[in-house]
Amino acid sequence: MIAASTDGRDAPLDVDDGFEDTEPSRGAQLVRRFAGRAFAIATTLLGLLGLTFAMGRLLPNDPVIAITGPEVSKEVYDRVFLELGLDRPVWEQFLTYVGKALRGDFGVSTTTGQKVVTDLLMVFPATFELAIVALLVGVGLGVPLGIIAAVKRGTIIDLIARLIGLAGHSIPSFWLALMALLLFYAKLDWFAASGRVDVFYEGLVTPVTGFLLLDSALSRNWDVFWNALNHIVLPGTILGYYSVAYISRMTRSFMLEQLSQEYVITAQAKGLLPRQVIWRHAFKNIRVQLLTIIALTFGGLLDGAVLIETVFAWPGVGQYLTRGIQMNDINIVMGSVLMIGVLFLVINLVSDALYRILDPRTR
Amino acid sequence: MSEQILERRVGIRGWLLQPNPRGRTQATAQQLYKNWQRFCGYPLGLVGLAIIVLLIVVAICAPLLTSYDPIAQNMANRLAAPSWEHLLGTDEFGRDVFSRIVYGARTTLYIIMLVAVIVAPIGLLIGTCAGYFGGWVDEILMRVTDVFLSFPGLVLALGFAAALGPGITNAIIAISLTAWPPIARLARAETLSLRKADFIAAVRLQGASAWSIILRHILPMCVPSVIVRITLNMASVILTAAGLGFLGLGAVPPSPEWGAMASSGREFMIESPWVIAAPGIAIALVSLAFNLFGDALRDVLDARGSE
DSSP: OHHHHHTTOOOOOOOOOSOOOOOOOHHHHHHHHHHHHHHHHHHHHHHHHHHHHHHHHTSSOOHHHHHHOSOOOHHHHHHHHHHTTTTSOHHHHHHHHHHHHHTTOOOBOTTTSSBHHHHHHHHHHHHHHHHHHHHHHHHHHHHHHHHHHHHTTTSHHHHHHHHHHHHHTTSOHHHHHHHHIIIIIIISOOSOOSSSSOGGGTTSSOOSSSOHHHHHHHTTOHHHHHHHHHHHHHHHHHHHHHHHHHHHHHHHHHHHHHHTSHHHHHHHHTTOOHHHIIIIIIHHHHHHHHHHHHHHHHHHHHHHHHHHHHHHTOOSHHHHHHHHHHTTOHHHHHHHHHHHHHHHHHHHHHHHHHHHHHOGGGO | OHHHHHHHHHHHHHHHHOSSOOSHHHHHHHHHHHHHHHHTTOHHHHHHHHHHHHHHHHHHTHHHHOSSOSSOOOGGGTTOOOOSSSTTOBOTTSOBHHHHHHHHHHHHHHHHHHHHHHHHHHHHHHHHHHHHHOHHHHHHHHHHHHHHHTSOHHHHHHHHHHHHOSSHHHHHHHHHHHHHHHHHHHHHHHHHHHTTSHHHHHHHHTTOOHHHHIIIIIHHHHHHHHHHHHHHHHHHHHHHHHHHHHTTOSSOTTSOOHHHHHHHHGGGTTTOTHHHHHHHHHHHHHHHHHHHHHHHHHHHHOHHHHO
């Protein structure tokens, strides 16, 4: 799944696309580029809204029935129909939707009875916490593994890295999660199976950041902290494994590219230790590329989180979305999908900006 | 005279290896044969191909491989452990897991074949048009592509599948909607490298229309790389389909689908792990096969990568 979400989105290198531009002055170029970027962001955002709008309105899913349920009297149906503005033309409905969405109004959930945006803000930190732990696992294991695989190319370590990558692109994440539950929860009883924390500890910590690990540590509630850590180990590691697969493969190919450069030979000829050549010279040159890869991994993590959260009953956006789907609550679906899309867009923008700032070659 | 004798003696292999092919058929066959020979140098690719062939054979011959109905319930014999009678045990409704896996191969094959058939032409057409016409056509088409790419794949498929409702056809539509953009990107990149080639200019001078150039000259040139990309993407299509099935958005029960099988069996997995072990292994095996096959195919077909 990670492979799917990252395919086709390569590092934002400047590719010669065959269309020639005239060369205006540098200032005008900058302004034009900035305007072009802003336009691109705006249209992408509009496109995201269009897609989620299509999910709710244009597809053969009656939005009235979705709210009232299938057994509904004619009068109620007509009233809800008018309330939703379904008698107006589609483009007008879309504009209303965009206007509301931009003000943060995604409608009310029929399942929870609350505003979708309130729900989302409540469940979001759980997903973010899980994704950060997974990312730490992914970077912490994936980068060293990729570098070692590149340096010791063709050895057993390289083979292991390749196997890990292949398995990550082949084994369904929900299944791996179930297997981990079977082994580490049912058989060995090392880790907890569901939720963020045991029921016994729930509500003991007042949420400040929403990240349970951080909140409990800040309030020095170490029982809760250890319990929460125990809960996050399995889902975090399983989710992180899928980014290890991707990050290690990309790191390996970036490293191989650098190691074949002449400056590496120069450094070796100067008599530098292999460790210095690898970390001080070659690694320094792939850091910026890695940053882009890590940002892309985040999209895959959000994907994986939907399935992993379902398996581990993790109260995050993924579980919220799945519950919305099961309850046929289209406002939840639209709101969650849109939020994940916007989040992914923002992450990509930030990584793109960092790339431009950090890599002098793009200036 | 002597030439004829030579031709008769060497047979089909000689026909395939003749240095000067006569006609289109022979040239195509020779090219295929050469690629096949190179492909044989990738043992892992062959393993992948073997598993894919096995999947196809199992899907076609499903009724011959098992005597159990994959849907028939037998509550007296529920959650039976694997035995000679039930090779992979039975599930929570007493259905034979092996026969559900075997019939599930049909579901999987049906999904990936339809997704490939839908996605390839759409991606090719959009990509080549964007690349060939350039300008505002390119701008609009690529903006649309970017929008689809700016969602994580499964989440978008999930949204559409939720809106369309459960069912295999809806799952296929939802997956296809998320699977075409990478193909379009690839076809566009290939087109950009082709559009300034001399042979295109020659065809244009002969008065060929833009559509004829795209459909008859550019599009066929994009096919090899698109095949490689689709093969590699099949693994993620399988995983997405399984994920949708796991979340209850794929095949409607009781029809056998591997992802849904893993989902419904998880309540009983502690006492009866075979109920979820088998479908998971089946999914992993098939997507692994497509990964291995696709990797080898890329090395064989993609001249830039291998030479």
